Amino acid sequence: MKPTDIADPDYFHKVVDCQWACPAHTPVPEYIRLIAEKRYTDAYMINWHSNVFPGILGRTCDRPCEPACRRGRVEEEPVAICRLKTVAADYKSDITDLLPQAPKKKNGKRIALIGAGPASLTVARDLLPLGYEITLFEKDALSGGAMRTQIPRFRLPAEVLDEELNYILDMGVNCRFGEEITSMRDILAEGYDAVFVGTGAPLGKWLDLPGHEEAKDNIHTGIEWLASVAFEHISSVGKNVLVLGGGNTAMDCCRTSKRIGGKEVSVVVRSGFEEMKASPWEIEDAMNEDIPILNFHVPKRYIVENGKLVAMEFEKVRKEIDANGRRQLIPTGEEPAILPCDDVLCAIGQENSFPWVERDLGIEFDQWEVPVLNKSTFQSTHEKVFFGGDAALGPDNIITAVAHGHDAAVSIHLLCEKQDITKRPNPLTNLSSQKMGIHQWSYDNDISADFRFAVPHADKQVTLNDINVEVELGFDEQLAFNETMRCLNCDVQTVFTDKLCIECDACVDICPTDCITFTQNQKEPKLRTNLLAPAENDEQDLYVSDLLLTGRIMAKNEDLCLHCGLCAERCPTNAWDMHKYLFNTAKAENACQS
Template sequence: MKPTDITDPEYFHKVVDCQYACPAHTPVPEYIRLIAAGRYNDAYMINWQSNVFPGVLGRTCDRPCEPACRRGRVEDEPVAICRLKRVAADNKTDISDRLPEIPKKKNGKKIALIGAGPASLTVARDLMPLGYDIDLYDDQSKGGGFMRSQIPSFRLPESVLNEEVDYILDMGVVTHFNQEVTSMKDMLAQSYDAVFVGTGAPRGRDLSNLPGRSDGDANIHIGIDWLASVAFEHIEKIGKKVLVLGGGNTAMDCCRTAIRLGGEDVRVVVRSPQTDMKASPWEIEDAIHEDIPMYENHNPKAFVTENGKLAGMLFELVEPVFDDQGQRSLVPTGEEVMMPCDDVLMAIGQLNSFPWIERDIGIDFNDWDMPDVDKTTFQTSLPNVFIGGDAAWGPENVITAVAHGHQAAISIHQFCHAEDTKIRPAPEFNLVSQKMGFHDWLYDAHISDEDRHIVAMVDKQKAISDRKMEVEKGFDLSQGYEEAMRCLNCDVQTVFETDRCIECDACEDICPVDCINFIENNDEDILRDNLKVKARNDDQDLYVSDELKTKRVMVKDENVCLHCGLCAERCPTGAWDMQKFLLHEATAGK
């Protein structure tokens, strides 16, 4: 193998698994260390810079960082990154003096944002400090988009959402709430310099062809619409017997909301086996914790009505059958089940929908009648129109919408300054030695043996009786500290300098997880097989040095490195050093 090019930030970025997995590339270990140090405001601001909604995400994020966490490969459970973020948000003090200053003198460019969800708000957050005038349109009465309408208050208190939405709106964004945009043509006619569409995936799937659908209509609801009505307090009750169709996170929110609005026999019914449910495991756990039963392998056949009113649903039972290619199909067993109910909530998927974008104004639509959006620039074929968040390619999550927002803001800024949007600005990064003394590092290199901490919840009965009561209590300060100490500091990189190495093997001997090898160079496949412990995780890179005096090379398997710094401590010549790698994704204007 060729020597690893550590001057390319991509290499060390990949070693920081959590940050790399985060769509917005939040510098996770950096803020976790600040939490351990009790510097909650600093930790919060690092988050705010990258993901804009730390308080919201600390409660509701899909947490792509956690399955990626190195700790999960070293032992059973990853660091509770998401809930640590909440520790920062919960314990910060007033941070208003740290928010960017908004220039009094504007730059003369005017942008329209359609939809007030996380994508649009991120664009506003990035562009307001650069002097843009921004108009924000939404058909709801408040900002936040799906974060407000779809995430129930018992998971995300309104005050937390309001605070973080207001940080952005208070920058001087001109809001046009309760105003549905019905024509892109009209919008473009208002001579905005650029228009950003962040309208989400607003159309919930229906079962319109199922018998009885129209007769039972009064008690059959689209999940996301129903959740929105609950959030805006248009709906306060539901029948005693409720069926929730679907196995995603919306279904989990629906069923848990239903038991708080008077549902006594609430059931989640899914077509597939329970193990294939799309909801995040922890959301399923939370629903089960509230004693909501899941019925698997039930395929909806019909809505049953009596006297023009919904009385129940008929399901056929199916079983999963796998063909030679491992493709699953759900085959009816012939058995049918009738479930009586008062209401049905359908949470079986969401679609984007753009009836308000005229097809003749220069925005190309693809075969699925979705606008063509460039994957990097978020630009459409109409160069001044940008699309991001769920609106771009269908439902994802808040953190992905934020990441889209950042990138779209970069593109809009480039576009407004007649720059090529294809040329993306490079991330900002540095690499700083952590050495202070013989056994002294600027970071806490000790590896904690603690198990992952469980977040305490309020009493179940109490929680269910109040729709707005937040179920999770969050970590207290000492739990937060201990959980933060579980972080392996993967951003503190092991940096190897070939010329200094005398090949004494001290690092190889001390490494507790046998990462380090001094062997003959070879092709990557062979090298992976020849290591002391074979490097079987191909997603993790090998760090290969230049050729040493003995013609061997140093090969380090990054997979389960604990970043404990022992290699550097035991190195007599300083060939190893622990250096902190801090990468900030580029943002507009920087």
């Protein structure tokens, strides 16, 4: 293998598994350490700069960071990264003085943002401090997009939502709310320097089965129904409710139903329980509220009596894997299941939809009616039109929308500065030693062996009777501290200097997880099997040095490194040292500084 190039900004970034997995690349271990020190405001601001909505995401994020967490590989459960973010948001002090200000003197550029969801608001947040004049269009009367309409208030209280939305709106946005856009041509005619489309995926899918026409008053798409509940257009539901679908929207639908009159609420999914798309913790929360989940039930028809929906018929199936390894649902031949219902909520998917974008404007769409985009700039085939969030690449999640927003803001800024928007700014990185004494580090390397702490919940009797009462109470300060001590500080990197190494094996002998091997250089696959402990996780790199005195190399398996720093403590020559690697993606403000 060739020696590892640690100057590549991605190399150590990849070692910080949580940050690497996060679409917005939030420096997770850095803010977790600040929470441990009770520096909640500082922890919040690191989040705010990176992911814009820490309080909201702390409650609603899909948490791509947690399955990536190294703790899950060396123990069982990842660090509760997401809920620690909530702690930073809930315990911080007033941050208004720390927020960037939009300059009074504008730069003369006008940007239109369509849809007031997380993607557009991120673009606004990034461009306002640079002097841009931002006009934000929203069909609803309030901002927030899916964060307001699709996430129920018992998961995301209105005050948390409004607080973080207002940090951006208060910078000075021209809000044109309650105004449905019907023509992109009209928007372009207003002469904006750039237009950003962040309209989400607002089209819920219907399940068009026999009986749909007669029963349609009592059949709803999940996202539209949740929006109606959020805006208080709907305040009740029938006694028996069936929720079709196994994603997070289905979990929000069933739990909302329980709170506005549903007595017998069930979730029904076509395939197996394990194949459900919803986050495991959301499934768990629904089941905790005594909502049964029926799997292997394929919906067949709506049963209508006297012009009113009374039940649905389902075919029972089982799973089989066919010769091509594909999953098949085979009818079991049992009697069909007839499940009584007053209302059916279809949460079986959603799509983005652009009936309002005329097709002769130079904005191309592909065969699935999805806009053709450059995936790193988010620019469409029209130079001034950008897409982000669900509108760009289909339904995903809030943190992805935020990441798109940052990237699109960079593109818009480069465009307005008449620079090449495909030349992306480098990330901001810093690698510095944490050594403070012979055995003293600037970080706490004495990691707790505790298992993951559970977030306390409010009393079910209370939460089920009031749709606005938040279910999760969040960690208190002590629990939060205990949880922070589980973090392995993966951003404090083991940096090896081959010229200093005397090959004494001290690091090899002390390493708790057998990460380090001195051996003959070989091709990577062979080297992976010949290490002290085999490196079977190909997603994790090997850190390989140049040739040492004995003609061997140092090969470190990054996969299971605890970042405990013992190799560096035992190293007599400082060939190993612990360096903190800070990585931040470049935002619009960093884009034109070269």
